[in-house]
Amino acid sequence: MTFESIIYEVKNSLAYITLNRPKALNALNQQLLTELNEAIEMIQNDDTVKAVIVTGSGEKAFAAGADITELKDLDREAAAKQSEFGNAIFSKLGALPQPVIAAVNGFALGGGMELALACDMRFVSTNAKLGLPEVGLGIMPGYGGTQRLGRLIGWGRAKQLVLATDTIDAEEAYRLGIANKVVVQSELMTEVEKLASKIISKSSAGVQMAKKTMEIGSDLTLEDALALEAKNFGSLFASPHQEEGMAAFLEKRPANFN
Ligand code: CO8
Secondary structure (H helix, E strand, O other): OOOOOEEEEEEOOEEEEEEOOHHHOOOEOHHHHHHHHHHHHHHHOOOOOOEEEEEEOOOOEEEOOEOHHHHOOOOHHHHHHHHHHHHHHHHHHHOOOOOEEEEEOOEEEOHHHHHHHHOOEEEEEOOOEEEOOHHHHOOOOOOOHHHHHHHHHOHHHHHHHHHOOOOEEHHHHHHHOOOOEEEOHHHHHHHHHHHHHHHHOOOHHHHHHHHHHHHHHOOOOHHHHHHHHHHHHHHOOOOHHHHHHHHHHHOOOOOOOO
């Protein structure tokens, strides 16, 4: 598959999706979103991929938002459809069984921040700026920003970012719990790869079930979520990974889940 607006690579069990429109600060246009969707579907069908890294090409931006040149003439119906289209892709990314890490290497604004929010974890470079400027453009966030941010950091702070369109730096993103870690840009990919490698050295069955349980459970009542946890916990037992993980502990050796 040849892509033009993203770069897709698989190396050492890691899939890399690099948004690749650096001249437009990796703004998310229709072609880029379509290619992103195709890459996600390739990952869904590739069980050699153990974790996914999403980043932007160039040193300036992760993504500076949806492509405003494409948005400006949409009518109401087309805009709602576009929001549904993007939301479906971002949700599919977040729902991948593998962990998905955003390496936020610069501006993550509007749809760019919303894409980072759809990932499981975010490492952010010191030069990054994050924000949801949409209400300043006479619209509102439409790729998940009105929903995922409040669930992540609480509604008061999310409302401030959305309604006042505060742009925040990496340290503030860390303080608010949006960024898992702040790293200088030259070290960003190495640090993200270290995290991914650590995760993929664990039991993939455990990692994927824990991710799925957190993902689904966060939208349930606590009671239903705990019932789901018990069911999914049970499903990991009497399995090769559980047997190896526990045997390795008792035999005082590292587990080998391959
Ligand atoms: N869309 C299209 N082009 C863009 C975008 C964008 N979002 N962002 C940057 N570009 C382009 C610029 O137009 C410019 O192109 P050119 O060189 O041809 O003039 C090039 O990228 C470089 O940008 P700048 O010259 O502006 O670079 P600066 O360093 O001066 O500024 C900024 C960097 C501050 C990031 C600035 O580019 C900016 O403010 N960009 C727009 C940020 C923004 O408002 N993003 C939100 C967009 S709306 C959105 O994301 C909605 C998501 C929900 C959609 C729901 C479905 C309908």
